[in-house]
Amino acid sequence: MSTELRNFLALPYDELEDLNLKAKKQRQDRVAPHKVQEERIKYLTDEKRIKAVTVLFSDLEGRLHMLDYDKKIPDQELGQFDL
Numbered sequence: 589m590s591t592e593l594r595n596f597l598a599l600p601y602d603e604l605e606d607l608n609l610k611a612k613k614q615r616q617d618r619v620a621p622h623k624v625q626e627e628r629i630k631y632l633t634d635e636k637r638i639k640a641v642t643v644l645f646s647d648l649e650g651r652l653h654m655l656d657y658d659k660k661i662p663d664q665e666l667g668q669f670d671l
Contacts, residue, residue, distance in 0.1 A: 597637035633659070 599607075614624055632638055641657045 595637055596639065597635060 643655045646652050
């Protein structure tokens with residue numbers, strides 16, 4: 589019997605690096621943005637161990653912003669964030 593309360597996705601560094609290198613290659617090969625978006629949304633929606641996505645970025649003035657997407661809220665548009 590497992591003692592884990594939840595089954596969350598944990599990516600080892602090697603796998604995360606591979607995903608980042610794949611994304612970089614797609615940008616270098618100038619893959620159409622809608623194809624990249626379609627592939628990533630499919631991955632995020634099909635992967636059952638992903639419960640939410642948090643995006644952090646800084647603006648030109650150096651302020652840190654954090655945006656959240658929760659898979660359980662159906663009216664959110666994945667990948668479409670308003671600032």
